[in-house]
Amino acid sequence: MTYRAGSYVVDVRDGRLAQVAEAVDGLVRVRSLNGGGEPWTVPPTALRLATREERQAAGLRPYQTGCDECAALDVVRKAAGGGDATAAVYTHWIVAHSASAMGRGN
Numbered sequence: 493m494t495y496r497a498g499s500y501v502v503d504v505r506d507g508r509l510a511q512v513a514e515a516v517d518g519l520v521r522v523r524s525l526n527g528g529g530e531p532w533t534v535p536p537t538a539l540r541l542a543t544r545e546e547r548q549a550a551g552l553r554p555y556q557t558g559c560d561e562c563a564a565l566d567v568v569r570k571a572a573g574g575g576d577a578t579a580a581v582y583t584h585w586i587v588a589h590s591a592s593a594m595g596r597g598n
Contacts, residue, residue, distance in 0.1 A: 493536060495520050500542040500552070503534050509542055509550050525550055561588070 495501060499512045501522060510522035513531050520539060523531040542550075565584055569577040 493539075495536065495539060500525075500547050500550075501539045502542050502546065503532075503538060504540055505534075505538050509546055525552075 495512045495515050497512050497514055500509065501512055501520075502509055503522065508524070510524060510532075513521045513523050515521070515536070518536070519533045520536055521531050521533050522539075523529075561584060562581070565577070565581045569581045571577075
C-alpha cells in the first residue's frame with residue numbers, strides 16, 4: 493500500500509497512532525500526533541491505516557474522523573465563511589463525537 497502525507501496510520505509494531513510525513517525510497521516517515529519527539533521511519537508493511545474510531549479517540553478534528561455529516565458540514569462552513577455554519581459544525585461535533593457523547597453510546 494502507498495501512504496500519502498497527512499494520512500493517519502498505526503505502527504503495528506507498537507500500536508502507536510501517527511501521521512505520515514513522507515514516503516521515500518520504500519519507507520514511510522511518520523510523526524507523533526502531538527508533534528513531540530523525533531519522526532521515525534517505518535517499512536510500509538508495518539503500517540495500517542488508522543480506523544475512524546482510533547482517529548476519533550485521539551481527538552482529531554471532525555473532518556478527520558471519516559464522519560460523512562462532519563465532512564458535509566465542514567464544506568458548508570468553508571463556503572459560508574463562518575457564522576451559523578461554524579456553529580453547526582461545532583454543535584454536531586459536540587453532540588455526536590465528544591467524550592460525553594461517546595460515554596452515552598452515541
